[in-house]
Amino acid sequence: MSGLTRGSVAVVGAAESDLGQVAPGTTPVDLMAQATRRALDDCGLKLSDIDGVFTNASQLRMPTLSLCEYLGIAPRYQDGTGIGGSSFMTHVQHAMLAIEHGLCEVALVAYGSTQRTVSRAAASPREFNPYESPYKPFLPASAYALAASRHMHQFGTTREHLAEVAVAARQWALMNPVAWEKEPLSIEQVLGARMVSYPLTVRDCCLVTDGGGAIILTSAARARTLRQKPAFVLGVGEHLSHMSISSMPDLTVTGAARSGAIAYAMAGLSAKDVNTAQVYDAFTINTILFLEDLGFCPKGEGGRFIAGGGIAPGGVLPVNTSGGGLSYCHPGMYGLLVLIEAIRQVRGDAGARQVQGCDVALAHGNGGVLSSQVTVLFGSEATV
Amino acid sequence: MSTASPNATYAAHCAKGELAYQVDTSTGAAVFYPRVIAPGTGAPLEWRVSAGLGTVYATTVVHTRGEPPHNVVLIDMDEGFRLMSRVEEIDPMAVQIGMRVRVRMHPATEAQPAYPVFTVEAGA
Numbered sequence: 001m002s003g004l005t006r007g008s009v010a011v012v013g014a015a016e017s018d019l020g021q022v023a024p025g026t027t028p029v030d031l032m033a034q035a036t037r038r039a040l041d042d043c044g045l046k047l048s049d050i051d052g053v054f055t056n057a058s059q060l061r062m063p064t065l066s067l068c069e070y071l072g073i074a075p076r077y078q079d080g081t082g083i084g085g086s087s088f089m090t091h092v093q094h095a096m097l098a099i100e101h102g103l104c105e106v107a108l109v110a111y112g113s114t115q116r117t118v119s120r121a122a123a124s125p126r127e128f129n130p131y132e133s134p135y136k137p138f139l140p141a142s143a144y145a146l147a148a149s150r151h152m153h154q155f156g157t158t159r160e161h162l163a164e165v166a167v168a169a170r171q172w173a174l175m176n177p178v179a180w181e182k183e184p185l186s187i188e189q190v191l192g193a194r195m196v197s198y199p200l201t202v203r204d205c206c207l208v209t210d211g212g213g214a215i216i217l218t219s220a221a222r223a224r225t226l227r228q229k230p231a232f233v234l235g236v237g238e239h240l241s242h243m244s245i246s247s248m249p250d251l252t253v254t255g256a257a258r259s260g261a262i263a264y265a266m267a268g269l270s271a272k273d274v275n276t277a278q279v280y281d282a283f284t285i286n287t288i289l290f291l292e293d294l295g296f297c298p299k300g301e302g303g304r305f306i307a308g309g310g311i312a313p314g315g316v317l318p319v320n321t322s323g324g325g326l327s328y329c330h331p332g333m334y335g336l337l338v339l340i341e342a343i344r345q346v347r348g349d350a351g352a353r354q355v356q357g358c359d360v361a362l363a364h365g366n367g368g369v370l371s372s373q374v375t376v377l378f379g380s381e382a383t384v
Numbered sequence: 385m386s387t388a389s390p391n392a393t394y395a396a397h398c399a400k401g402e403l404a405y406q407v408d409t410s411t412g413a414a415v416f417y418p419r420v421i422a423p424g425t426g427a428p429l430e431w432r433v434s435a436g437l438g439t440v441y442a443t444t445v446v447h448t449r450g451e452p453p454h455n456v457v458l459i460d461m462d463e464g465f466r467l468m469s470r471v472e473e474i475d476p477m478a479v480q481i482g483m484r485v486r487v488r489m490h491p492a493t494e495a496q497p498a499y500p501v502f503t504v505e506a507g508a
Contacts, residue, residue, distance in 0.1 A: 130391055131417045132468045134490075134499045137456045138446045145444035146458055153442075153481040197456075198445040198477070246458055246468040247417075251442055 006266055007384035009096040010223035010230030013043030013216035014343045019329045020180050021116055022210040028059045029070045031112030031212035036071065039214040044227045045106060050216070051075050052104030054091035056082040057112060058124035058332055067110060077104040083240065084367020085280055088215075088335040089374035093236040095217050105218060109339075112212030113331035120208050123332055132244055138197050141205055143245035143369035144283040145197035150251040151285060152199065154300065159199050161303030163190035165284035166203050166326050168312035173323025175313065175353040180207050181327040203326075204284040211331035213340050220384070231343040232384045234269065234360070235377040237262025245369045252300075255373035256293035256364060263362075263375040264295070271295035274377070275358040277317060278342045280334060280366035281324040287311070290364050291319070294375065313353070321345065321353045335365035339376065346378045359383050390418035393431065398498040403434040403487045405465050416465035436487040437462045437505065445476040455479045459502060471502045 015038030017031035032055065040047060053075040055063045064078040077098045081090050088109055095107035115123035126139055137143065151157045167187055173179035185203065193201035223230035239255035239262070242248045264270055271294060279290040288302030296317060297305040305311075311319035322328040322341040329337055342363035344350045355361075359382050365374040388396070390406075394417075397404035406415040410427035422429050438461040445453045455476035460466050469487075471479045485502035492498040 134496060135456050135468050135470050136446060136448070136454065137444075137468065138448065142444050142446055142456050146442040146456070149444055149481065150442045195445075195447045195453075197447065198453075200444075244468075246466060251458075 004093070004096050004236065004266060005100060006234050006268065007232045007379065008220055009099050009217050010220050010232045011215050011217050011343050011378070012223045012226045012228055012230055013039035013045065014340045015039040015042050015214055016178065016337065016340060017112060017212035019178055019211040019331070020209050022114060024117070026114055026117070026210070028057050028112035028114055028212065029066050031114070031210070032067050032110040032214065033070055035112070035212050035214035036108060036110055039216050042228060043216055045216060047071060047073065049106045050108045052077040052095060052098050052107035054079045054095055054107060054109045055111060056080055056087040056333070059113065075104065083372035085282065085333040085335045086365025086367040086372045086374040087333060088339055089236070089363065089365035089376050090238055092217065092233060092339065092376050093238060093374070096233055096236065099217065099219055105222070107217045108214060109217070109336065110212070110214040111333060111336040113333065114210045115332045116208055116210045129244055132246060140369050141200055141283065142197040144285050145200045146245055147251040147289065147370060148199050148285040151288065154252055155303065157288065157303035159191055160187055161288065161307060162199065162204055162284040163187040164306050165281065165287045165311070166190045168306065168309065168315070169281060169320050169324040169326040171312045172321050172353055173327035176323050176328055179323040179328040180209055181323065200283055206282045206325035206330035206334070207327070209329050209331050211329045211337065213336040215336070215339060215343065229347045229381065231346040231378040232380070233376065234379040234383060235263035235265070235267030236375070237266065238374045240372050242371055243368060248370060252289070254289050254293050254370050256290050256375065259373040259375040260294040260364070263377050267377045267379070269360060269377060274360050274362045276321060276342070276345050276355045277319050277362045277364070278321070278338045279319065279364040280338055281320055281326050282330070282334070282366060284326070286366060287319065289370070290366070294362065294364060318355045321350060321355065333367070335367070338365060339363045342376070342378050346380050390420060394418045395497045397433065398489055398500065399492065401489050403436060403500045404431055405434055405461070405463060406430060407432055414464035416467055432463070434461055434463055434487065438485055438487070438502070440471065440479060440481050440483040440485060441466060443479045443481060459485060467500070469500055469502050471504065473503050
């Protein structure tokens with residue numbers, strides 16, 4: 001089905017760059033390089049070992065060229081695929097393919113953004129769409145708000161359910177020393193916050209921060225010779241459904257239903273085998289949609305699944321344990337940081353928020369306006 | 385292109401007060417936004433003019449600092465295509481999924497060609 005071999009490749013190094021509000025004058029490539037240095041130090045490989053480079057960034061027209069020039073490397077293989085925030089999950093898939101076929105041996109996936117410093121409008125200008133722009137949707141938020149309206153109409157999901165997603169993310173963030181948000185959050189505060197695009201308040205929307213990260217992948221055999229516990233890639237699946245929200249077939253069912261099914265089939269696993277799910281929470285409705293589409297609860301039951309602390313610390317499923325895009329960090333395209341948290345959980349490296357006995361972690365990426373969905377399943381040595 | 389572009393043909397219909405869409409000549413399926421070939425099949429497309437009636441599929445109210453809130457909706461037209469628009473002459477928060485609505489053209493300005501908006505269909 002996927003043509004890839006379960007567990008053939010592993011992540012051996014992972015690191016964030018500086019996050020939040022970075023030093024004045026910092027560039028997106030500075031952040032990629034800083035994270036690359038830290039990821040190399042994490043695994044003990046050298047810069048000259050990297051022979052595959054994968055990156056994308058809205059602030060760079062030709063991101064692999066920018067990064068390779070900066071790092072002073074000429075990799076055998078490179079890929080700048082850009083499908084929004086899930087690009088980096090697809091990079092994992094493409095890196096796996098390249099490593100399996102000998103196109104490269106050590107793959108770097110990197111990201112950086114200074115969108116807080118330069119403004120969101122400057123970091124990722126919107127494309128003009130003659131069939132949408134005249135109506136002045138506040139994108140991307142309004143697209144997710146439209147999806148939320150439909151979910152509320154069809155399934156009885158409430159604004160309180162949405163708010164619970166933000167509250168759970170905040171509770172996890174308070175256990176993450178590098179999270180942007182440092183104060184507790186209540187349902188009432190979410191509901192009473194400034195309205196952005198009904199039913200989403202500013203607390204239903206992701207942060208606007210700087211930040212970046214890097215991960216390094218290599219073959220399973222080489223991974224076992226390095227210093228960190230490998231996070232084996234057990235499954236990967238991708239699905240693209242549309243570009244603009246007016247072309248999304250059903251606003252209550254995302255491409256995660258397909259991407260998840262492909263990834264589970266490759267891994268020989270199902271949702272019940274997953275110990276923690278890191279899902280791209282650009283908006284609170286995302287978490288509900290993805291938990292449904294990835295099989296953690298039936299379609300339409302997401303609101304009730306998360307209610308009463310279901311995904312908060314101590315809940316039935318640990319979700320977005322970093323604090324997520326809502327409370328930890330959201331540097332424009334957050335997918336690489338979603339991967340890093342899943343990798344840390346599988347390595348047992350997640351500090352106070354570590355999920356006990358975590359052998360399988362799901363990382364799910366979202367791009368555009370629910371447009372691209374990519375699911376990666378990581379496993380510990382016990383799973384391969 | 386030697387013939388009018390899809391968007392220019394669409395805009396010309398809007399200027400006449402018509403909401404135009406296309407149909408896939410191989411399947412009869414309605415297609416929107418206007419294209420050069422049909423999505424999924426690659427077949428030729430033919431233009432049609434909508435009867436103008438549709439149903440609100442999804443709705444949001446956008447809050448922009450310093451401006452009154454405005455609604456943005458997705459409308460499912462009776463002919464089987466969907467488009468983004470807004471419902472006018474109603475409190476934006478009163479727009480409901482399932483409402484029956486009728487198209488009209490927002491007049492053109494120098495900066496913006498005419499574009500379709502909707503009002504609640506009387507007696508619906």
